[in-house]
Amino acid sequence: MNVVRRSAAALAATAVIGTATPALAATPSPSPSVAIPDGLYGTTDPTYDGVWRQSLALLAQRTVGVEPARKATDWLAGQQCANGAFAAFRDGADAPCKADTNSTGAAVQALAEVGGHDAEVGKAVRWLKSVQNKDGGWGYYAGGASDANSTSVVIGALAQGGVTVPNLRTGGKSPYDALLKLALPCGGKDGGAFAYQPDKKGELTANADATAAAALGLRGETLAGSRQDEDDSAAHCEKGEEPERAGTNGAAWLAKTLAKDGHLTTALPGAEPQPDYGNTADAVVALAASGLGAKATKPLRWLESNAGAWAAKAGPAAYAQLIFAAAATPGGDVHDFGGEDLVAELNATGPKPEGVDDDPTATASSTKSDEGGLGVAWTVGGGLLIGALIGFALMLRGRRRQQ
Template identity: 45%
Template sequence: MFPRQRRSRRFSVAVAAPLALCAAAAAATAVAAAPTAVADEKTPPELYGKADPKFDGVWRQSVALLALDAAGAKPSPKAVSWLSTQQCEDGSFPAYRADPKAKCDAKKTPADVNATAVAVQALSASIGGPNAGTDKALDWLKSVQNKDGGWGYNPGSPSDANSASVVVGALVSAGVNPTEWKKEGKTAFDALLSLQIDKDTKGAKKDAYGAFAYQPGKGDELDPNDDATAAAVLAGMRQDLKLTGDKEGHGASPKKQADKGAEYLAATLKKNGGYLKAATPGAKGKGKPDYANTADAVIALSAAGHKDEAKTSLDWLGDNLGKWDKAEDDPAALGILILANRATTDGDPAQLGGTDLLKRLAATGPKPAAMPSHEKDADKGEEKKDDDGGSSLPTWSFIVVGVAVGAGIGILLSGRRKKQSL
């Protein structure tokens, strides 16, 4: 895996050289992409989902692109290009900026660690590997690493389990060894392990052993947080959301501690009947099923090798899909379901509980340039064409579009973004 770390810079140089010649072709390719779903006046037509993107535009676009790729579809170049244009000059991504042509304003559109890290994962998958844009984003992430080795939601804010974990996912998706990123001798794993509850944790109950806290409390106490635990388990197994990380176990990582976190998740899911409960302070429906966090847990359990427990909760999600309104047309919700399905089963990741998740996701934004092979036209035996008659675009077009834009230019406290997915 780690030879890719050296390859990432070479990849950027290789594609940057012909960039001037390709820019015009990239622009033309984006314009020729498939028609987009109708969006409201606040939502760009290249963006998946119709809700106000102020707090989650980059996040939901990234999850949607990851899910499309995981399901075997090729996203529209328009969708990839839109995500790339959200990047600021310093390499960071905000949660969303309405005018990509304007310079980033730290007051109006502050840099978002989570958005930047998940965008790296999405662009690495959609463009075919590390590129100039993702390299620049990684450079920015490294520049804002905290002294404890972790990251907070915004640069300079205290480290939290979710932010540190999504950055680890960005690193492994780009072929970078997370243990090589150190601040004052500490890595992201050091920051994560400082948030794990064990027998030595003051005031901890035995049934919380293995869980991770989002952040320390006022008295440095650690309270178990299911969402933070799922994120930390995934990071501890050196994985990204698509589970394309280190499968060979190279390099040091807290896999034993991550497995303890997985055991905590499995026990919690079993106690609840297959799902995690909503626990965001003040959230509507507190204590009721949290579908998004349950899907996160399914991915984490699969990454840790707890496939049976993951399958049980995935089946619960499939059986209760009709009760989750976000599963109708929310791209982040549909995306995380596809990713959970892909992580756990060997079948079609788009099919869950009799529902075609990919079809629903595709309907929320720009029509994919190509659908999976099983979606090919039965009569002609060729890829379905866009409504304007244009045929599917080759893989290289995504590289051109993404790099051309990228070279040119979180989970809001875990809860705020989650509220949009509950």
């Protein structure tokens, strides 16, 4: 989730609107507290999302056949810690490494897709395997309680890194076992959906963000997903413990949830519900990867009509999410998405990719989005631009994951 500001006075009514979200992270600062490194995509403070947004940007470029700039890939590879993991951001090779599974998983997905970084990928994969929980899953930080989002990001990374995921077991449990424990049974309320984590009573509550993540994770897909042939049976929740079927059940639940308005919604307490652009894009990718591409058309069209301003403010990861959605869905066009060329817009937020000419229009658009410090890259779960609300946003993040 992330937050798009209307005015400093509209505190309680500020809308939480989704982008690509690691399972847990702190809120980005409204202006850079560190110098923006050469090679990094985006112009906002990378402290909490540098590796995440860079990874999504590179993965999106490769998804559409663009060769990332060498210095962009080198910057990401250079963020690796001595133990093989990645932190959200390190301001120099000697900086402390507060490693997390989401940054590490995303970096592995991107570097494996770009190629030429087998050593870094292998080292990161070994670290991820070493911190697997006894239930088979992963939390945001090593040793933390497993959650659907972190486990799914790691599964995608391991699959990219050549690991046979079902055979990766600790305590007798595989990563798929961890996700299956978070699935709501067919026949009940929200059957097929996934919870982020069990609540304090051990009960499961449907969470759209977690469901979209699990639908990809149970197929061994990266954050980019892939387009699959239409499957009529995918539109229904069917009982069974087979991982891919469980992921398809999650996609079927997303399809029903999206059917009315064509988008997901979210809200801060006391505020009116607002469209959730990022998680809607994630849901579109999950539908297309589960054989429900036809049901992804309505939310994709909604994104085409409504997500342009959000992406311009949110930055590289947001453009990447829209690219994933457009590339995976029949009828999607990354070069004409509601009249916008998503690839050019993404490329304009960082180093010029190899073999790509400068695009004055895209560059001007990117510059405009950052005027006044509004172009905050809310790729790590979002927060409030108003500094006084940062603590409130952090508290809210944990609560929303149980909704």
